[in-house]
Amino acid sequence: MIYVRTVGPLMAHKKQRKNRILKSFVMVSAFLLLITLIFKIIKINPGFEGDNVIASSVHALCGLPDPCPMDHLAFKISSGATDLIGPKICTDGKMIIDGMNKNGGQGINIAVVNGQTGELISTATFDMWNGEVEPLIEFLKTIKDGSFVLMASSDDPATRLNDEARTRIGELGSSYISVLGFRDNWVFVGGKGIKSMKPLEQHIRNDKALNKYDNWPEMLEMQGCIPYSKEPGLELITNTFWLK
Incomplete structure (x- = not known):
């Protein structure tokens, strides 16, 4: 059954x-x-403190292997490669310049960030092959004390540069701007009015005998943590550490 x-x-x-x-x-x-x-x-x-752990994890963005301290700006920056791959600038997990599409392009790419809060102030790209140098100079004049300035080259960053433009970028902390040449690759992080900030930059010359991509050198990249300034124009009193 x-x-x-x-x-x-x-x-x-x-x-x-x-x-x-x-x-x-x-x-x-x-x-x-x-x-x-x-x-x-x-x-x-x-x-x-639990809140610090959560917030610190946010500061590990932009691809950094370790989180930055809470009073630091996390950043990652790379130059272009040939005339096809554009530059990238990332701060605190936000890709503010990305290739040839988002605010990026041939020439010198710039991001200006508030040195006290990490808030993005402005971005700009200046074509140093087909463009003019005057707009670059006028932009550099608008940068206020207490700002972090991040720059990345793409294709050719130097043909239209003149002495005034080089001098103004040098005042932000760049050492290589005086020798930057046709199709050189270059990345730079500096500041205006932040006296003891340690600028960081990398530069590689365009040399056909040594280039990785025939008529262009290899891509440059750097990443790290920038301590926020307490007041615009005052010296930084926190330690800085850099990751390459």
């Missing part, structure tokens, strides 16, 4: 109730495990 067992509404209701109880138990267990872990971390490090 064959017996067929049917599950009525009451049995189904009991099964659903058991499932809800099981899910609740799993969620409560996971929550208690998290609380236990946090207390263990606090015991190991009395100075631990």
